[in-house]
Amino acid sequence: MKGIIGITAILGSILLLNTTPAAAWDGPFGLEMGLSLDQIKRVAPVTYSKPTYVTSKVPVPNAAFDDYRLLLTPQTGLCSITAWTPEIEGHAYGDAVMAKFAQLSSMLSAKYGKPSSQFDFLRQGAIWKEPRDWMMSLEQKERTLATFWGGDGAPLPNGISNIAIKAVPMSSRAAMISLRYEFKNFEECRALLNGNSSSGL
Template sequence: MKISCNLLAAGAASLLLVACKPAETQQAQVQPMAAPVPAPPSKSLKVIHPGPFGTQQGMTLKELETTIALTKSKEFFYTSGDAPAPNGDFTAYGYWITPEHGLCKVTGISDAIKTNVFGEQLRDKYGAVKGALVEKYAKPSFDKDYVERGSIWTDPQDFMAGLQKQDRALGASWYAHGPDIPAKRSVKLPPGLSMIELDAMADGHSDGKLVLAYSFENNDKCLEVMKAAKNKSL
């Protein structure tokens, strides 16, 4: 088959034109592929248990550390400004953990509560938190709202002074069981919990705070470990 010389010439001319284009022009026609955007690092899921502040009996130190940042305050005791499931009334948390038994006690501490010398604002906050605990669990096994015998801080305006001097007490406690707890005083607590304690405390005549502590059923075993460690160097 004969091919037209004019067609060959046209084709040759086209090839020549392409070959003679500046390098930058050819590069402009070939767009490089965009580099893939790296996926953000995956965050570990926060482990929240159904127990107090999102914890449960026997949690290991490692398990807690994958959920919140902890600071070792002393042997077996760690503090944090967070909890697996923090509560808005409490901004500092304490965790008692032993290698043998794991988490055995957790506490929540409130921010400073500004109050008058009669402790009215502190009492109001205490009443609100206590009411929430009663609604969730039961009426407390014991209530304490008294002044120690012989104290000089007996007048109403001495409430905060007496609380600071530990001559006065304001608190409540819930016991699931115990050798010294009458059956009629025991309350039904969730599995793993043995005791709840709520106390009002004073840091001065105008500053108070609330401390809420949950003890698990393994707390006695943890106390034995702590006592043995303390007495080891005697």
């Protein structure tokens, strides 16, 4: 009888392990600096799009985003995450894009504190300058809508060095919002990808 109970307990433990949700780390979207590709593959189905890995599934998703781009090298592990919203369609005044941008920026400020810099401006001499031209001016790169954390600002948690959220035009009627996290190993990662590593000098 004791043997049967012991076997049952072991089988129960195996079943529990197999049904336990995928692990999540403390960083953005349940990921963290330095994760290897093997570690990421255990929690997110990725496809390779040089030099990044693409997934629609992360351990801790955010409903605003449906596409995640993970930059990593074998030497540094994960060094940046860029999340993208679906296309936000709206009229020429850009209200829907501005509203979603403001919502996400507010949530980021609540978590990471006051931004180090904010840009919401129309370039001097812009042709598309009327309120009804908001989306067109964004598409024509005459308008910038972006917010940044890091740099000279307060230190960020979980190995994050910089955060950037930007409105990115898709057409004169639609835009996406990108949210990018760079970790403290990002410069090393970029140097390796560019073939400019000073390692071994």
